Amino acid sequence: MRVELPGIRHWRHDLTGCLHVAMAVLLQHRGLNPVEVLGAAWSFDHRPERLRREEYYFPGGEDDLLAALAPYHPLTSRWHSPADATAGWLEVRDAVAAGQPVAVSADNYHLPFRPAFGDVHTNHLITVYGFDDELDIALVIDSVPPRYRGPLPLPALAAARDSGNPVVHDRDLFFTGQPIGNRWLEAEVTGEIPAFDRDFVRLAIERNAAALHAAEPAGRYAGLAGQERFLLDIAGELAEGSTGAIDETFVVAGPALAVAGLHAEWLAHAGRVLGEPRLLESARLVERVAHHWSAVRIIAGAARPDPAAAAGSMRSRTRELVADHVRALESTRRAVGTTALAR
Known part of the structure; x- marks a missing residue:
């Protein structure tokens, strides 16, 4: 039997990773615009005890990853944890045969089309959209460069999905030590998708602002205050010479970078659709915040040899990031005719 689902297309935003890429492929298959859906929310909410060493980690997405990514849309997702390979x-085969592409966890070490093949272990996410029983292959798509779409031998996919994802040498960083576990994810649309109009754009911006300015709950880093406190706490640990929080910083900064970058794209798209140039100006400010998060990742990634030397860079970058985040948030609110919130 051979199945190859239609409507499977590459999608890529330069500041996102395999998480947004895989979700975008699933959304496009359902006729949805990934930017309109995945770019609407802009928040920060980190609970250290829930951190997972996965390239597709997303704060708040432990139970429903897609609902956390797209909280303003009727979407849901569910992880499956099979008993074995x-x-x-x-x-996965049954889901695809029923017409549903799915995202699967995989170790890049076992994927021939990834640059890390046979070299570096890491916890990655790809999409399966078909199979051929006679040829013993799955059809997969991965838009993370170098992008690939096509056949993958089932033994290679099984090895990648069943990998223990071990830390073998000093190149196995950030997304290792978390077994792959053959996990796979299905996504579902549970209601009517809202129109991408001025009312929706205003609502999303208002909700983003409310969440970012809300009082910080106990036991977590949340909102504007929480992200500033998180980064300053990391700087404090680095100043003491500790390397314990470097991986955490790199993992947490990934979704923060992706969310800001995609929200900037969402604002620019809204500005073009609505004919509102002020949203285009806001998009540039939000993109600036995204690039601050890119710098945070670079600082963390390079901090291991001399963490104390990185502390000053982390503190100064935090000041710039927070100031630009406030400026961008106020700009988006002004763009839709609302009163800016004071910091």
Whole structure:
């Protein structure tokens, strides 16, 4: 039997990673615009005890990853954790045969089309959209450069999905030590998708502002105050010579970077659709925040040899990031005719 689902297309935003890429492929298959759906929310909410060493980690997405990514849309997702590799493939095969592409966790070490093949272990996310039983292949798509779409031998996919994702040498950083576990994810649309109009754009911006300015809950880093406190706490640990929080910083900064970058794209798209140039100006300010998060990742990634030397850079970058975040947030609110919130 051979199945190849239609409507599978590459999608890529330069500041996002495999998480947004895989979700975009699933959304496009359902006729949705990934930018309009995945770019609407802009928040920060980190609970250290829930951190997972995965390239597709997203704060708040432990139970429903897609709902956390797109909180303003009727979407849901569910992780499946099969008993073993055989059960894992049969579950994925059944879902695809029923017309549903799915995202699967995989170790890049075992994927021939990834640059890390045979070299570096890491916890990645790709999409399965078909299979051929006679040829013993799955059809997969991965738009993270160098992008690939096409056949993957089932033994290679099984090895990637069943990997323990071990830390073997000093190149196995950030997304290792978390077994892959043959996990796969299905997504579902549960209601009517809202129109991408002025009312929706205003509502999303208002909700983003409310969440970012809300009082910080106990036991977590949330909102504008929380992200500033998180980064300053990291700087404090680095100043003491500790490397313990470097991986956490790199992992947390990834979704923060992606969310800001995609929200900037969402604002620019809204500005063009609505004919509102002020949203285009806001988009540039939000993109600036995204690039601050890119710098945070670079600082963390380079901090291991001399963490104390990185502390000053982390503190100064934090000041700039927070100031630009406030400026961008106020700009988006002004663009839709609302009163700016004071910091």
